[in-house]
Structure formats: C-alpha cells, structure tokens
Amino acid sequence: MQHATLHIEGMSCAHCLNAVNQALAALPGITIDSVRIGRAEVSYDERITNLAALEAAVAEAGYRATAA
Ligand SMILES: [Cu+2]
Numbered sequence: 001m002q003h004a005t006l007h008i009e010g011m012s013c014a015h016c017l018n019a020v021n022q023a024l025a026a027l028p029g030i031t032i033d034s035v036r037i038g039r040a041e042v043s044y045d046e047r048i049t050n051l052a053a054l055e056a057a058v059a060e061a062g063y064r065a066t067a068a
Contacts, residue, residue, distance in 0.1 A: 004051060005068040006040040008058060016063070023061035027053060
C-alpha cells in the first residue's frame with residue numbers, strides 16, 4: 001500500500017466532507033485514513049489505482065485535489 005496526502009481546495013462544511021469521503025470510498029483499491037476540510041489521508045494499492053485516479057474522483061465531486 002502507498003500512502004498519500006491530498007490537499008483539497010473548495011471544501012467548507014460537513015457536506016463537503018461527506019462528498020469527498022464518498023467519492024474516494026467509491027474507488028477500488030483505496031482505504032481512507034482520514035478526511036478533514038482541505039485534506040485527505042489515504043492508502044491505496046498501486047496495482048489497482050493511482051494518484052491521478054484519486055485526484056479525478058475528487059474533481060468529479062466538485063473539488064480540486066493535489067497530491068502533496
Ligand atoms: Cu460544504
């Protein structure tokens with residue numbers, strides 16, 4: 001498993017936390033360690049997914065994620 005910290009722009013409330021959580025949780029090969037406003041900590045199986053897929057899922061939910 002790889003660990004990643006995503007910096008996420010556009011989050012402001014509990015709804016945002018939910019939306020980001022669900023977007024990430026829907027991806028295969030990922031374990032969410034924590035989601036806070038502006039930041040998500042995740043572990044992922046690099047044989048199944050990658051940082052670009054994580055960033056794209058967050059983008060689809062309406063936020064802008066950048067891997068730290
Ligand atoms: Cu919000």
